[in-house]
Amino acid sequence: MTAIVSVERLDKSFGHHAALREIGFEIHAGELVTLIGPSGSGKSTLLRHLIGLTRADRQSHSHVRVLDRDVQRNGRLLGASREQRRRCGYIFQQFNLAGRLSVMTNVLVGHLGAMPRWRALTGRFTHQERDKALQALERVGIVGLAHQRANTLSGGQMQRVAIARALVQEAEVIFADEPIASLDPRSAREVMEILQRINREDGRTIVVTLHQVDVARRYCRRAIALKQGRLYYDGPIAGLTDARLQALYENAGLDEL
Numbered sequence: 001m002t003a004i005v006s007v008e009r010l011d012k013s014f015g016h017h018a019a020l021r022e023i024g025f026e027i028h029a030g031e032l033v034t035l036i037g038p039s040g041s042g043k044s045t046l047l048r049h050l051i052g053l054t055r056a057d058r059q060s061h062s063h064v065r066v067l068d069r070d071v072q073r074n075g076r077l078l079g080a081s082r083e084q085r086r087r088c089g090y091i092f093q094q095f096n097l098a099g100r101l102s103v104m105t106n107v108l109v110g111h112l113g114a115m116p117r118w119r120a121l122t123g124r125f126t127h128q129e130r131d132k133a134l135q136a137l138e139r140v141g142i143v144g145l146a147h148q149r150a151n152t153l154s155g156g157q158m159q160r161v162a163i164a165r166a167l168v169q170e171a172e173v174i175f176a177d178e179p180i181a182s183l184d185p186r187s188a189r190e191v192m193e194i195l196q197r198i199n200r201e202d203g204r205t206i207v208v209t210l211h212q213v214d215v216a217r218r219y220c221r222r223a224i225a226l227k228q229g230r231l232y233y234d235g236p237i238a239g240l241t242d243a244r245l246q247a248l249y250e251n252a253g254l255d256e257l
């Protein structure tokens with residue numbers, strides 16, 4: 001099986017604080033994996049290493065590969081090509097949209113990595129591009145909002161736009177960092193259902209950090225759990241038994257469960 005994501009001996013410190021220690025795992029094509037663990041356990045830091053936003057420790061033997069490309073090796077970041085960026089979709093907790101631009105433009109920005117700025121700003125797209133965007137918006141259930149400004153949308157709608165963008169750029173792997181943390185329960189459920197659907201129907205690989213165990217249990221088959229920067233568990237989500245969860249969250253606030 002092809003590894004879509006491969007991580008070996010990943011170490012990251014911030015000053016004297018060890019944020020990640022000896023992390024290693026592989027994620028294969030078509031998986032929907034949750035990265036889980038208490039607040040501060042290193043989930044976002046790990047995800048940022050996968051997408052090349054953060055560099056591992058210089059003296060480390062860390063190795064991160066995504067889609068057959070080295071993202072980093074031995075504490076060196078290897079810049080991503082435009083094609084590599086197209087193949088990876090990102091969704092963050094804080095809705096990363098251009099608020100003053102239309103939903104349509106936000107959706108097409110990923111596809112048109114080479115799009116001149118003026119085209120983005122004037123919203124002059126070809127029929128083909130528009131069709132593609134509308135199809136993606138249809139799939140995430142907000143085709144009627146195509147011509148609204150992004151900053152008029154609700155949080156749940158903004159996350160759907162981010163997903164539609166990943167669809168239009170035909171991302172093979174989607175990295176989502178706490179995509180539902182700022183949403184009300186109903187929008188959160190809807191966003192998770194959309195992610196689950198595009199994973200099942202298109203076989204797109206999805207790596208999603210979550211801190212709610214119940215959500216992870218409902219939507220993800222495999223969990224990679226971090227505790228204080230170390231790999232605590234990697235396996236079927238069903239294997240995260242109550243006893244293991246208790247140990248995982250032993251020092252965490254009750255609100256995280």
Ligand code: ADP
Nearest residue numbers: 014017019037038039040041042043044045046
């Ligand atoms: P999580 O996403 O699981 O809540 P993070 O990855 O955000 O955890 O953080 C892991 C640890 O690394 C925390 O102790 C956090 O304070 C620390 N950390 C994260 N980013 C930085 C940074 N840029 N500078 C210093 N410390 C950081």
Ligand code: MG
Nearest residue numbers: 043044045178
């Ligand atoms: Mg985080």
